[in-house]
Amino acid sequence: xxxxxxxxxxxxxxxxxxxxxxxxxxxxxxxxxxxxxxxxxxxxxxxxxxxxxxxxxxxxxxxxxxxxxxxxxxxxxxxxxxxxxxxxxxxxxxxxxxxxxxxxxxxxxxxxxxxxxxxxxxxxxxxxxxxxxxxxxxxxxxxxxxxxxxxxxxxxxxxxxxxxxxxxxxxxxxxxxxxxxxxxxxxxxxx
Amino acid sequence: xxxxxxxxxxxxxxxxxxxxxxxxxxxxxxxxxxxxxxxxxxxxxxxxxxxxxxxxxxxxxxxxxxxxxxxxxxxxxxxxxxxxxxxxxxxxxxxxxxxxxxxxxxxxxxxxxxxxxxxxxxxxxxxxxxxxxxxxxxxxxxxxxxxxxxxxxxxxxxxxxxxxxxxxxxxxxxxxxxxxxxxxxxxxxxxxxxxxxxxxxxxxxxxxxxxxxxxxxxxxxxxxxxxxxxxxxxxxxxxxxxxxxxxxxxxxxxxxxxxxxxxxxxxxxxxxxxxxxxxxxxxxxxxxxxxxxxxxxxxxxxxxxxxxxxxxxxxxxxxxxxxxxxxxxxxxxxxxxxxxxxxxxxxxxxxxxxxxxxxxxxxxxxxxxxxxxxxxxxxxxxxxxxxxxxxxxxxxxxxxxxxxxxxxxxxxxxxxxxxxxxxxxxxxxxxxxxxxxxxxxxxxxxxxxxxxxxxxxxxxxxxxxxxxxxxxxxxxxxxxxxxxxxxxxxxxxxxxxxxxxxxxxxxxxxxxxxxxxxxxxxxxxxxxxxxxxxxxxxxxxxxxxxxxxxxxxxxxxxxxxxxxxxxxxxxxxx
Numbered sequence: 001x002x003x004x005x006x007x008x009x010x011x012x013x014x015x016x017x018x019x020x021x022x023x024x025x026x027x028x029x030x031x032x033x034x035x036x037x038x039x040x041x042x043x044x045x046x047x048x049x050x051x052x053x054x055x056x057x058x059x060x061x062x063x064x065x066x067x068x069x070x071x072x073x074x075x076x077x078x079x080x081x082x083x084x085x086x087x088x089x090x091x092x093x094x095x096x097x098x099x100x101x102x103x104x105x106x107x108x109x110x111x112x113x114x115x116x117x118x119x120x121x122x123x124x125x126x127x128x129x130x131x132x133x134x135x136x137x138x139x140x141x142x143x144x145x146x147x148x149x150x151x152x153x154x155x156x157x158x159x160x161x162x163x164x165x166x167x168x169x170x171x172x173x174x175x176x177x178x179x180x181x182x183x184x185x186x187x188x189x190x191x
Numbered sequence: 192x193x194x195x196x197x198x199x200x201x202x203x204x205x206x207x208x209x210x211x212x213x214x215x216x217x218x219x220x221x222x223x224x225x226x227x228x229x230x231x232x233x234x235x236x237x238x239x240x241x242x243x244x245x246x247x248x249x250x251x252x253x254x255x256x257x258x259x260x261x262x263x264x265x266x267x268x269x270x271x272x273x274x275x276x277x278x279x280x281x282x283x284x285x286x287x288x289x290x291x292x293x294x295x296x297x298x299x300x301x302x303x304x305x306x307x308x309x310x311x312x313x314x315x316x317x318x319x320x321x322x323x324x325x326x327x328x329x330x331x332x333x334x335x336x337x338x339x340x341x342x343x344x345x346x347x348x349x350x351x352x353x354x355x356x357x358x359x360x361x362x363x364x365x366x367x368x369x370x371x372x373x374x375x376x377x378x379x380x381x382x383x384x385x386x387x388x389x390x391x392x393x394x395x396x397x398x399x400x401x402x403x404x405x406x407x408x409x410x411x412x413x414x415x416x417x418x419x420x421x422x423x424x425x426x427x428x429x430x431x432x433x434x435x436x437x438x439x440x441x442x443x444x445x446x447x448x449x450x451x452x453x454x455x456x457x458x459x460x461x462x463x464x465x466x467x468x469x470x471x472x473x474x475x476x477x478x479x480x481x482x483x484x485x486x487x488x489x490x491x492x493x494x495x496x497x498x499x500x501x502x503x504x505x506x507x508x509x510x511x512x513x514x515x516x517x518x519x520x521x522x523x524x525x526x527x528x529x530x531x532x533x534x535x536x537x538x539x540x541x542x543x544x545x546x547x548x549x550x551x552x553x554x555x556x557x558x559x560x561x562x563x564x565x566x567x568x569x570x571x572x573x574x575x576x577x578x579x580x581x582x583x584x585x586x587x588x589x590x591x592x593x594x595x596x597x598x599x600x601x602x603x604x605x606x607x608x609x610x611x612x613x614x615x616x617x618x619x620x621x622x623x624x625x626x627x628x629x630x631x632x633x634x635x636x637x638x639x640x641x642x643x644x645x646x647x648x649x650x651x652x653x654x655x656x657x658x659x660x661x662x663x664x665x666x667x668x669x670x671x672x673x674x675x676x677x678x679x680x681x682x683x684x685x686x687x688x689x690x691x692x693x694x695x696x697x698x699x700x701x702x703x704x705x706x707x708x709x710x711x712x713x714x715x716x717x718x719x720x721x722x723x724x725x726x727x728x729x730x731x732x733x734x735x736x737x738x739x740x741x742x743x744x745x746x747x748x749x750x751x752x753x754x755x756x757x758x759x760x761x762x763x764x765x
Contacts, residue, residue, distance in 0.1 A: 053603070054607065058605055063608075072266075080271055081271065083271075124603045155266070158267070172427050176560045178390070179387075179389060179554050181553060182552070184613065
């Protein structure tokens with residue numbers, strides 16, 4: 001939607017009342033992706049939304065967003081990720097960002113949850129296909145979605161929420177029981 | 192008396208010498224140095240420990256011990272920077288964000304390598320006893336007789352009967368949990384109650400017993416306290432031992448031997464003290480003391496004692512001995528044989544296999560047992576004879592259950608979260624722990640022109656696994672896969688590694704014990720040939736490597752040597 005058309009439509013909706021569109025309104029409609037060279041604090045909504053789609057809030061435990069997955073990713077990518085993987089991830093995130101802007105005129109974070117899930121499911125399929133194509137190759141490069149998913153899983157299950165709510169955490173067990181009964185709905189130990 | 196000593200002696204006034212004189216000096220405070228200090232102090236000797244690293248006080252200096260996973264900036268992951276700066280140390284399984292302060296960084300003490308050798312070090316009071324894996328099977332005559340029977344290297348000067356009482360002695364103090372299994376290749380000891388096997392492990396034990404008559408799976412004897420012992424522990428089943436244990440749940444110098452030594456009032460610990468050389472006195476034909484460089488001030492001082500225990504860990508003890516030259520010992524202290532620095536061994540842990548089990552879905556465990564199960568050696572033992580290799584291997588084994596990682600690989604959203612919070616199948620994994628033979632050309636040597644920050648020559652390591660080790664590892668993989676298949680496990684897989692020699696952190700052999708001064712550096716009491724008041728009781732004294740984890744044997748040899756020296760002092764024969 002072009003800016004002029006958008007303003008015309010507003011006029012139509014509001015019956016000719018003069019309305020100065022706010023920045024936020026403009027952004028939601030003419031979302032412009034940014035080309036990242038690194039992850040920064042401004043990417044947190046994007047990363048949180050991706051993380052939350054990969055590990056969502058469920059009845060038993062909050063999801064990756066509440067576990068501050070975006071913050072975790074920024075630190076881990078900066079400090080703990082080999083440069084070639086950083087590049088793959090950034091390229092992938094830029095591509096995804098552009099795709100959302102082009103196709104949905106929106107950032108990933110502002111999409112409806114079902115749409116976000118659809119996109120992430122597609123990425124998972126792409127990553128599986130990518131993996132199959134790489135089979136047998138000497139030097140294999142990961143799909144960026146696998147890097148992103150790996151970060152989400154690692155970050156979530158080492159977070160306080162992931163350890164204590166999604167799983168069971170006992171910092172000082174005090175004893176070892178070699179055999180206890182287990183039912184399918186019982187959670188696994190966090191550590 | 193050598194020239195340096197004479198000059199120094201003139202410059203020191205009598206009071207200065209007295210201040211620097213002890214009954215005994217122990218070089219190093221790790222697992223064997225701690226024992227030497229405890230034994231000597233308890234027998235009434237004023238003892239000085241010289242430790243090259245910083246002080247680490249039990250509990251107070253374990254900064255990460257009570258931290259949760261989310262308390263670490265990088266959730267206990269090493270940063271790229273740390274990995275790049277420490278290619279050697281970061282290959283060690285125990286080097287983590289939570290433990291890195293107990294490891295020597297690669298840049299802090301460089302060495303050169305003719306072939307890749309990963310030298311893992313912990314320079315602090317307590318040394319690597321803070322970090323060790325705590326497995327403590329005894330050796331048997333299968334090990335002590337092997338060299339002589341096979342004509343390899345030289346004979347051990349001792350047999351099991353010589354060390355057995357000392358195994359008992361150190362086990363009683365250290366606190367070793369274990370079961371009396373009645374296996375000749377890992378003799379029973381003085382055990383605290385054993386930790387229990389889980390259902391997967393019990394199943395494997397039974398399966399192996401039903402398919403073979405020589406494959407015995409037992410709970411590993413381990414220096415973790417299953418019950419409170421001498422005021423320490425018990426183990427709280429956190430399995431965070433390598434961060435240092437605030438409950439004193441496992442044996443370390445810091446938790447056990449050093450406090451015992453301190454209690455006598457006879458102990459002095461001097462950290463930041465690199466021993467450069469042992470001073471040889473030609474008049475008495477003994478060591479008169481040691482020369483020390485202070486790592487903070489770079490000042491050199493001397494300390495004197497009637498006896499010296501060298502416990503700097505295998506390679507550093509050897510470096511010190513090689514650097515201690517005199518007219519009497521031009522090629523290194525006690526090196527009449529030319530064997531000092533040679534015969535470097537490690538173990539080979541590259542053989543790894545695993546399999547999944549369909550069953551016991553309704554069973555799980557609670558608590559994190561800090562040990563595993565041990566499949567005792569069966570190769571070239573009893574009726575088993577192998578044509579392709581000598582000696583044998585044991586397996587470190589464990590049964591465990593993790594999340595549903597495999598199906599989770601293709602999922603996102605709620606189904607992914609469910610897979611990762613629910614239990615997957617039981618897995619049983621096995622790591623072959625292979626003995627390495629002593630080869631004269633696996634060696635360490637000193638640079639002639641380069642020195643490190645403390646004026647010590649730069650050390651070069653030239654060692655490799657050879658044919659016997661490779662053939663053994665091949666068999667350990669093949670045999671491991673076969674056992675898992677016979678036991679009915681699924682998805683049986685070879686997960687072998689390709690670790691450099693050194694990375695199993697069982698370096699030993701470079702100042703070996705023997706019966707003849709022409710072929711060994713130490714006698715049967717760990718006494719240096721030609722300097723009877725110097726004892727070397729860390730891993731460098733080992734004449735062969737066995738396939739058991741070696742620390743318990745170092746402890747026993749140390750206590751035995753300390754007892755010997757005190758008896759000799761009483762007779763005034765040292």
